[in-house]
Amino acid sequence: MARNRARRSARGNRQGLLLVGIVLLAAGAAAFAAGRGVFGADVAGGALLNDTVRGLLAAGWMPYAVVAVAFVAAFLALRWLLVQGFDDTVGRLVLERGAEGRVELPESVARSALEQEVADYPGVRRARARLTESAEAPHLRLALTLDDDADVAGVWRRVRSEALADLRRSLELESIPAVVRMSMTAPAKNPRRSLA
Template sequence: MSRTAVNRTLLALVGLVLLAGGALLLAGGLDLNHRWHLGLPADWTVTDPHHPVLDAADRTRWRGDSWWWPVLFAALGVVAALGLWWLLAQLRRGLTHQVTVPDADTGGTPVRLRGDALAAAVTDGAEQIPGVARARVRLVGRAHRPHARIALLLEPGAAPAPVLRALSEGPLDDARRSSGLTALRADARLRVDPGEVDRVR
């Protein structure tokens, strides 16, 4: 299993645990255990709406220490920030920031090509195709096997088939040859008008 898959699995498990804990507290606050006969253990304090989660002794134990509440809120803030950073990192990992291409001049040593530079080159080439008003290209997948996702906005009256042919034989073929990639898979979305979207793979 890849590192990305492990991270997303762990993130999903953490989310499920937090969701289960929140649902349990909500069920206790609304007395759903008795109303809906959920069968939760009666000795769980979180299932009793009349019983606080923390008793008086726990709530007042550190009240006399001035450092307690600042440290507590700071720790919770750090945990929340780390969780948000972790989530955003998983969402960004779908993009290919670098493309690995072999270079015969360096004895087969892999060369790194910026993924956004290659995507920008394909975008510029696609917008030169007759009938294309605007293009947007993203590279996703692995560094040694990138996958182009292309969104094209066609001008009124433009035919999709010639545009796709020109896209494959022009910008995409140029990107394959210039980067040394043996293959560059691409998905193209053509928006012909605001109410119709044709997806071609």
């Protein structure tokens, strides 16, 4: 089964934040311990830039090391930013695979048909769908914007019994895991009546 790219990205974010947090926590705890004299009175009462630190900073290789660390940090930050922008929507759906080849369908065709079908339901103002995960076993994310007086339960029943069933049949799948998010539009404001 194909792995969920969004989950991998979220897991990578959590692991990266955990690593940065551990490093900062360790540095803060070491500074606090040094200030409290845990490492000796000389360290607690000594200058921050003592002769050892000054000698290390004056070493000929230090500027190159700082530039190398800066490049690595910039590369990791840029990679993280690029991963945030990746869309996990599949480009093509595999309908059939065999020795002679495979039959594919653009994701946009299936998505557009589903959106059009659901948007025609009474009370649905807008429907936006995305097929994610993998080409062979897609998952559906469906966002619906409903009128303020829509029958939410009725819309949900039709989506489940009609739209999702039609999508499963057209893609020849036994099941499609789906997340359906519904939101209501604000009621239209009534203009004030003028008294004559």
